[in-house]
Amino acid sequence: MGQTLTEKILDDHLVEGDLQTGEEIGIEIDQVLTQDTTGTMVWLQFEAMGLDEVQTEIAAQYCDHQTYQFDFKNTDDHRFLRSAAGTYGAHFSRPGNGICHNVHRENFAAPGKTLLGSDSHTPTPGGLGELAIGAGGIDVTVAMGGAPYYIEMPEVVNVRLEGELPDWATAKDVILELLRRLTVKGGVGKILEYTGPGVETLTAPERMTITNMGTELGATSSIFPTDEQTEDYLERVGRGGEYVPLQPDDDAEYDDEIVVDLSDLEPLIAEPSMPDKVVPVSEVAGTDVDQVIVGSCTNGAYEDVLPAAKMLEGREVNKKTEMIVAPGSKQASELLARQGWVAEMMAAGVNFSEATCGACIGIGHVPASDSVSVRTFNRNFEGRSGIEDDNVYLCSPEVAAAAALKGEIVDPRDLSDELGDLEAPGFELAEEYDASKADLITPDEAVDDELVKGPNIGEVPLRDGIDEDIAGEVLLKMDDNITTDHIIPATQDILMYRSNIDKLSEFTLSRVDETFADRAAEADGGVLLAGENYGQGSSREHAAMCPMHLGVEAVLAQSFARIHRANLFNFGIVPLVIDEDAYDGIDQGDEVEIVEDVESGVSEGRSEFTVTVNGDEEYTATLDASQRERDILAAGGKLSWTKAQAEEGG
Ligand code: F3S
Structure with missing residues (x-):
């Protein structure tokens, strides 16, 4: 019997167990990533275990969740993280350089590799054919020390894509459609493997929007095969040599199959306050919008911001709505700035923000009480925006930009008819992702060789066994x-x-x-x-x-x-x-x-x-x-x- 792509990569990395659904398997981990909210404990645990040096091919420490320095605490943490990365041999991405998943995919993600990350959206580079799994910090610590990662062999589900996306429907609508059908529990215990003729119509960044938000389905991971689109993206980011062709066998057997015809999709939106409350945008059209944010690890890449920028060019954000663009990485900001798009967006009334998670976890740009915020993010759990009575909608950058222009939720196809000259912006990659790497410190460039712990760095908590009763x-x-x-x-x-x-x-x-x-x-x-x-x-x-x-x-x-x-x-x-x-x-x-x-x-x-x-x-x-x-x-x-x-x- 042939193998699925998931099985092939797992087989290549298997150190213990059999690839039988439900059996515990141990796999070798090639790359790890961690970010600032989970990273301090990762390194304190690494220290507590008495380990000397990172053992994985790549270990990367990002500072993205809490980059605003309100007092000394975040700065203390970031200084500690830089010192830990330097001391133990990890890459360090400075605060403001971008969201871990965006920076990782630009610099390190590679087909056929395994990645373990202490962030739930770690599966993002599945769009490049990397098998990437989110885990707790201590699991990342142990993997970084060279030990296998243990997991119950998930079911592998074939998500067969057919057709091609019509104008105004996007990769975000593919994953919103899956959330509509399967709910936030629909992917639990599963790896979603995308196949079918629709795959080749999607660029690698579009695929990564889909794999990123597989997390909202509860999926262990999501993965695409590799092809010309993957190779093209890797070449544009300057890593063409890392391309590996990866496909499932023709006779691979899956535990289940879901078919999505891309041609049937239309602009969708998740209503407050769960990512699976998905409806066609037209169903909630007319809802007044107070705030619009384009960004996050789901839709904050250069290619995600660009359609919104094109829609805003020569127009103005509605006076009753505030619009913020927070790119997912400084690389995206730099490219958009060099090409003049930052100026265009500013002229349209956009507040252009630092590349950070920020508003996604209620840090900055907190909506007004009982107001409506339309975001391109992946989560809208009640209160996550920083205020309990929030009303956060999730959608594509196109739907977000349309809402900003109109001041209310509107199907962009209707707005296009209304304005007469608003065309579907399409999806475009940069010719070359030739941005600066000034904010990425490699292990060779490390500036610290011992841990620096300020007063905000505490002790690792330990429980010594469990009670008899x-x-x-x-x-x-x-x-x-x-x-x-x-x-x-x-x-x-x-x-x-x-x-x-x-x-x-x-x-x-x-x-x-x-x-x-x-x-x-x-x-x-x-x-x-x-x-x-x-x-x-x-x-x-x-x-x-x-x-x-x-x-x-x-x-x-x-x-x-x-x-x-x-x-x-x-x-x-x-x-x-x-x-x-x-x-x-x-x-x-x-x-x-x-x-x-x-x-x-x-x-x-x-x-x-x-x-x-x-x-x-x-x-x-x-x-x-x-x-x-x-x-x-x-x-x-x-x-x-x-x-x-x-x-x-x-
Ligand atoms: Fe950051 Fe939100 Fe993604 S917190 S990692 S942008 S889900």
Whole structure:
């Protein structure tokens, strides 16, 4: 039987296990990336493990999430990150140089390689044929030290593209259409592999918009085959020599197939406040728009900003709307500036911003309360923009620019008819991506050779094993689809403490219940209760680290999002799956006990545990985990486990 492209790359990197769906496999990692919110812990953990030097072909540290310096804390972190990259042999991308995924794809992403990143949108270079997976920081630390990355072999789904995109429909509409059909849970446990005649009609950057936002489907990764489009892009970024032809075998068998006819697509938009609430733009046309932002790792590349710039050329942003363009990388800004597009956009009334994540996580350009913001981003979870009563819509740069011109949501095809001279801008690559590399410091150019830790750099939290019995209060009962943004918000006032877990923990779950951290500290631990898809969204391991620091021993949920589930193991919190009856039968404030030798049960492979509620009712909770995950949990987390292993090994 032939192999899928995913299987071919995994096979090339396989160090343990068989490529059977659901089996745990260990794979070699060629490249790692980390960013500033997750990176400080990555390097503190690297230091705590006593490792000397990065072992992967490429390790890259980006500073993109919190580049605005409000006081010393972000600067402290960035200085520490530069010193860590220099000390251990990683590339360092300075604050302002751009978003990790954009800078990585421009400089390092390569077909056939594996990439592990401590950011959930790490799968972006799947559009170039790289198998890229998002993970928790500690997983990246361990991979960077040369150890394999372990993962359950996902299902491989064939997303067959047919036809060709019509005018005004874009790559963003391809992924919005998939979100409309499959929802934010539709990709869980799956790698989406794109095939079919529609693939060759999409350029590599368009493919990377699609693979980037596969994360919103919950997919482990998304990947395209390579072809002339891939080679063309690599040549334009000056890395043509890294091209490798990669295709699935003709007789490859997939676990499932989804067909998307590109010719049927039209401009789509995700309504507030979930990326899968997708409707045709025409359905919400007429909604007044207060703010428009073009940018982010999904649609912030040169090729994404250019269509919006063309639409704005010689026109003006509507007086009732504010428009911001924040390119995904300084390379994009530099090219747009050299070609005169920055001036055109400024003349049209655009506020041109630094290349940063910024507004995507509520840092800068926070919308006015109860206003409408139309963005080209990938996520619109409630409150992520920096204000709770936000109304954030997600769409393509074309739909965003049309909204800015009209002052209300409008199907760009209708606006084109109305204005008479507004043509579909199309999708165009730069002749050559010949921007400066001044903000990228290679290991050879390192300016530090020892760690520099300012007062904002704290200690790595450690849990020393798990308790024999779990007994405590249900500290919080939560609904479905709780995000890591709910657990640890990413806004500036909170995430500036990302390297200081003692302080950051005070904000744990504050967006769900402001009293949570105080109650958890007072109760000295307890358990959390949640519905489906607990922990979706960002990869930030602080969403497990802070509950651990507050003494949370277990999470009972109907299901877990992949990266967060791994992070719970990595920080010694027992992730137990319960059914709907148990979820309905347990309430906040109930006393729960799991008293059947939890520690030995975890270590010895028991999958069912009895949860006694208020000393009376009993429910079954399931621990579905590999032996390796069980050992990590029993050790109190991955750092304790890795250190113990290193000691055993002498
Ligand atoms: Fe940054 Fe938002 Fe992407 S936070 S990495 S631009 S999802």
